[in-house]
Structures are given as structure tokens and as C-alpha cells.
Amino acid sequence: MLAPGDESAPRNQGVFFIWAMHKLRFLIFALMPALWSPALPCLAQSAAPAATTAASIATLQQQAGQQPPVKGASRQLGIAYYRSGKLIDAERAFAAAMAQDPADLESVQMRGLTLYRLGQPAAAIPYLERVRQWMPNANADANHVLGLAYMNARRYDDARGAFAAQYGVGADSAAAYLLTGGMLLDADLPELAAQDAQKALEISPNLPLAHFMLGEVYLYKSDVNHALEQFEQERAINPTYPAVYDRLGDVYTRMGQYQQAQEALTRAISLDVSSTGPFIQMGKVFLRRGDPESAAMYLQHAEKMDPGNYITHTLLGQAYRGMGKEEDAKRELDAASQIHASSQLKLQPVQ
Numbered sequence: 001m002l003a004p005g006d007e008s009a010p011r012n013q014g015v016f017f018i019w020a021m022h023k024l025r026f027l028i029f030a031l032m033p034a035l036w037s038p039a040l041p042c043l044a045q046s047a048a049p050a051a052t053t054a055a056s057i058a059t060l061q062q063q064a065g066q067q068p069p070v071k072g073a074s075r076q077l078g079i080a081y082y083r084s085g086k087l088i089d090a091e092r093a094f095a096a097a098m099a100q101d102p103a104d105l106e107s108v109q110m111r112g113l114t115l116y117r118l119g120q121p122a123a124a125i126p127y128l129e130r131v132r133q134w135m136p137n138a139n140a141d142a143n144h145v146l147g148l149a150y151m152n153a154r155r156y157d158d159a160r161g162a163f164a165a166q167y168g169v170g171a172d173s174a175a176a177y178l179l180t181g182g183m184l185l186d187a188d189l190p191e192l193a194a195q196d197a198q199k200a201l202e203i204s205p206n207l208p209l210a211h212f213m214l215g216e217v218y219l220y221k222s223d224v225n226h227a228l229e230q231f232e233q234e235r236a237i238n239p240t241y242p243a244v245y246d247r248l249g250d251v252y253t254r255m256g257q258y259q260q261a262q263e264a265l266t267r268a269i270s271l272d273v274s275s276t277g278p279f280i281q282m283g284k285v286f287l288r289r290g291d292p293e294s295a296a297m298y299l300q301h302a303e304k305m306d307p308g309n310y311i312t313h314t315l316l317g318q319a320y321r322g323m324g325k326e327e328d329a330k331r332e333l334d335a336a337s338q339i340h341a342s343s344q345l346k347l348q349p350v351q
Helices: 013-030 032-036 041-047 054-065 073-083 087-100 105-117 121-134 140-152 156-167 174-186 190-203 210-220 224-237 242-254 258-271 276-288 292-305 310-322 326-343
Strands: none
Touching: 054 073, 073 087, 073 105, 087 105, 105 121, 105 140, 121 140, 140 156, 140 174, 156 174, 174 190, 174 210, 190 210, 210 224, 210 242, 224 242, 242 258, 242 276, 258 276, 276 292, 276 310, 292 310, 310 326
């Protein structure tokens, strides 16, 4: 979900597709083996020998250019181009493969994924829909990309259906609305996310995480009073969920109620010592309370857990400065500056 103040998140509908495409690129490359799921026999058979070198591409080009083409050569050439980042060539190869065999499920799916990555989500939708029509439960990744494409086209009901299929829940269920709300919140569409969370609560009033999502929306909008109300309702339903105490700590900190913030964050840490968020937030609370020594203790722990978080280094620098440790403060603030500069989102061309 979108964290309040996350500077790497998109800020309006106009940049949604850029966000979605970057998210998709991480999804596709992180889960590349899953694109050829055992549930799809034709995918599993063709993944292993896919060409990746220039010499192999040249061989496949020759095979695909023969009359008649070698069976499957155009599909393999498309996969080779896709893996090499040559997306325009990949799309052409998959189109040729489909012309040779309109029932080639792998080429249909890969053409849809390729078109999406080329910035053509509307063109991708029909191919991904065909995959789902032929094999509704075959590939969760295709459903996810289809859901993102629908969102980009503002077909939110269709997006909910795709995400529901991805996770195996009913399209009109409370879970489906909550899933879609999470995707909408990630996409910086908080008002739409709130609508889906409200719909989920109408269907299932005690659904865990629905009030949490509403609290996230209000916190994102800096409406701390309504955020507090929603997080408290989530806590009543879901009292062992660590993140709700982390958010309560954030809300109380923003309201200047530092004792309540400290108590909430202590509960968050007691439930989950693996998350850096409550430790960072606790450091902030102690800084606000004029106790840099205690702040440094929590922030040092957070730094060990995640040394690449510039916020931790920034707050730790402030704590050291409050303790009169100017050399340590400078080191931490310099580290924060370097990490922040290197982590700024740099948009690259798709191809």
C-alpha cells in the first residue's frame, strides 16, 4: 500500500500508467519462471530452450523466415526478443506466431504482456482476456497484468474481476473489493480505494483490514482525526495486527500525543520485531520528547535492520546532534543524503 509521504509514488491519474508499468516490470522479471507455469503445458515445454544469445536469435530468425516456417520458431524468437528487451521485435514475432497458429496460447499471452510493457494497455487487453477465457485459472500473472490494464482504462469493475480471479475469490465478494482497493491505493487513487473499502465493509462489516485501508486513505490525506477513528475500529476487529499499532503511533505523533504514540508503538514492536517502521517511529517520538539518547537506541536498531533507509539515517543524525556527537551526526546525515539521491526514481525508456 501507498505510504503517506512516499516520494517514489505517482501523484495523479496522469502518471498512473508509468507507475503500473514499473510495477509490472518488477513483477515480470522477478517472477519470470512463473510466466511459464506447469498449468500451461505449452509454456512449460518451450521455456527451457528459449534463445537468449545473438547467435541463437539469428538462428531463430532464419527458421522463422523459412517457407513454411519451422513450427514454434516465431514464438521462440518472440521469447528471445522479450528476454533481450527488444519489445517491438518481440511483439512482431508473437503476432507472426499467432498468424501461424491462432490457438497458440503462449504467444497470445506474451503478446499481451509485451504490448502492455510497450505502453499499449488498451491493445493488450483483448489478448489477456483471451488467455483468461481459454484457461480462467491458468496464470495469476496474466490476471494481474489484465487488472492493471483495466485500471489504466478506468474499467474498475473489470479490474476487480481480474484481481479476484488472480486470488481465487468471488468478483463481488468483500475480499475482491478489498483487494482492488489495495491496488487503487497503491496507484495513488485514494478516493476510489476508499469507495472499495466501504463497499467491502457493507458486504462484511467485520472484515479485517478494511478499516485499516480507510485509515490509510485518511492518513494519506493528513486527516488524522478520521484516520484515528478508522485505525481504532481496525484494532477492535484485528487486535493482533502489528501494523495498526504502527499507524496509531504515527497518528498520535502527528497529533502531539507522544505518550499514546509510545504506548501504541510498544505494542507494535511487541507483536513484530522484524519491521523497522515502529522502531523508526519510536525514534521520532523520543526526539519530539527531547530524549535523543532513547531515540538513538531505537534508530540504531532500525539502522542495523535496514541500513539503506535514508529516513533512519536522517533521524539518527538528529539524535546524535542532540547528544552533542557532531561527527556521528555528520556521518549519518551524509549517508542519508547519498541514499536519498541514489534512490530517486529514474524513469527509463521501455526499450
